[in-house]
Amino acid sequence: MKRGVGNVKAEIIAVGTELLLGQISNTNAQYLSKRLAELGIDVYFHTVVGDNSNRLKQVILNAQERSDIILFTGGLGPTKDDLTKETIASVLGKTLVEHQPSMENIERFFKQRGMEMTANNRKQAHVVEGSTVLPNDHGMAPGMAILVENIHYLLFPGPPRELIPMFDHYAIPYLQSLYQEQFIVHSKVLRFFGIGESLLEEKLMDLIDRQSNPTIAPLANEAEATIRLTAKAKSLAEANQMIVGVEAEIESRVGQFIYGYNDDSLASVVSRLLREKALTLTVAESCTGGLISQMLTSLPGSSEIFAGGIVSYSSHAKINVLGVPSDIIAETGTVSGETAKAMATEALNQFEADVAVSVTGVAGPDPTENKPVGTVFIGLATEQGCQSFSLQLSGSRPNIQLRAAKYALFHVYQWLNRL
């Protein structure tokens, strides 16, 4: 009897001493988790265990107590360290049997390479009796799916280039066939700037507590805050509709800080708006030292909207290369709103762009001109005139630089949005 996917519990067990030594990262667990989430299957645990039969056995016994689907990666190869299927067979009281098509695949593999097949390679064609074999189109060791006492055991080889296509082509149809309800899990990420993670969470606390579908998950990263909305539904349309409702409530509370969605970044959103409006941008950077230019030019096609920029890291460069009047610097210092405005205006003219943004500030570790670390001025110049914004940032030097660069892009974004 099939049951709904909603209450199915899965876990992933990776077998390999190289993972425990930190020689490689457990990217398979991340890949499988992502794909299982899309299938609506909840993953509750990842475990990594070495190439040791006793410890693997203990891990399997634990997993049997709590999971409906147990996915194994690694330990299916030819060497004596590879003991995943042997251990599972022993725990389940099953034998290993030779799988003829897999044996032929292995023989073909050696023949094609003109190599003699060593005896230990025969072992790779052995599968747990009664299992559904998952073919390996990119290697020798086949995968397996075995159902014993309502628990599904799925075995995959360790190399991602073998595991990924095997999972996508053979395991997904197998898993989908198990469950009656074809659930869709769909996520939407809301991207915020100018509001901290904890303030954001506080403003949404009651919603986060109340909502279980879609779930609302805040996360802070790279000086930004994000909210991931994840809905489980019968169809994509239904999931989207569920997300729209919660999103509207979030927007009504903190909408002014939302600048983008999903894979957007401040640079990509600014680039898109510039492209849509057929405008070009230039930058004059002091304390961000080229970071804004780099963010913009890391995107393909940036030459359409980015004219270039000047990193004026010294007073000499500000005056002689960029063209800031020396009396402005003499009167207000290199870190001032007036200097920021002049930097933006000069860049606008030199690059003949439609909008120019500038940053001058103290990234640290030491204060400059008696201004404390974190003092930052942003200038914004267009044909209509120029304005400046002041900030007081904190954190390490790279953090101040990153946040100053993002604030500069955020001001360009707001200007573009008002056009």
Add this chain to the structure above:
Amino acid sequence: MKRGVGNVKAEIIAVGTELLLGQISNTNAQYLSKRLAELGIDVYFHTVVGDNSNRLKQVILNAQERSDIILFTGGLGPTKDDLTKETIASVLGKTLVEHQPSMENIERFFKQRGMEMTANNRKQAHVVEGSTVLPNDHGMAPGMAILVENIHYLLFPGPPRELIPMFDHYAIPYLQSLYQEQFIVHSKVLRFFGIGESLLEEKLMDLIDRQSNPTIAPLANEAEATIRLTAKAKSLAEANQMIVGVEAEIESRVGQFIYGYNDDSLASVVSRLLREKALTLTVAESCTGGLISQMLTSLPGSSEIFAGGIVSYSSHAKINVLGVPSDIIAETGTVSGETAKAMATEALNQFEADVAVSVTGVAGPDPTENKPVGTVFIGLATEQGCQSFSLQLSGSRPNIQLRAAKYALFHVYQWLNRL
């Protein structure tokens, strides 16, 4: 009573639903595993569990049955999802107490940003009673080390930029103090540029196979290759002596590709040499779009050696802002050795620097001027004249940009080294 480190069993428990959803990878487990291996501490299990107190509790009870050291990552933040220390305290029958220095650190954090501290942030300063606090130099949530019934519990925040320095500076001395045999584990990283990881490994294969102390571990990262030499010895002097021997052998084979050691980067080595020789550098960037400037200015004190630069992303900017003669571009194109030389020469003059480096090329995804993606020219100009270098790089756009920027810095490095 202390015992030898040889038979100590450790495991790592990562707490975070985002790991089980596959949104992020468990890089912390890999980092900790590597470092623990260097300390001679065997890691037997990794576990990932979601932000759920009951399941975390089960995982802890399991770990207590089998491990001497249990390391936790994640779940120390301000939100209600963060429940690692609460759950551990409950399992151990301990209370949470406010840690005054951590509270002051958090208050300072908010004050510096001119932000009001929300109530949920106070929670971050709570630690399990009786624990040794591991300070967080890069964030708000402190780490902890607690000894209960011969098991050491070590708690770390989830963000790698907080966890890594906390582990290196505070947890390693703590762990080393636990065991009788005071052997020192000492590493030295050799940094290579201009040679691929597989060629490097091939040239050192016999050494890598033969050597077990120091170990020789090659790693490729960020378009560079590195070799980590790790020696276990009774004293730092002894470890250093062991490393020197192997290092000399490596240098005799591939020394021309070594540009630095340990935390060096091409930008830091170039900056140091410029500072030593009291010289200044400027850059003219096209396809790297500000990346070289950003690499240099991300280092503190860069204003002493970096005059600034121009990102000339369009022909207009190359001709009108930078001053490249338009006939050079008309005759040879924007991506040519001649243009690269002119870019460097013009930047040298405008910024009145001692050395200028330029990059022009095709970062992709589309070819430019019929030149294939990956075509890159680097110009190097000094008072003595200028020269150009051509490269054919492969890979994605960000990879081509990164490698082009590093080649540019490598040419500056080689020039500085010859002075």
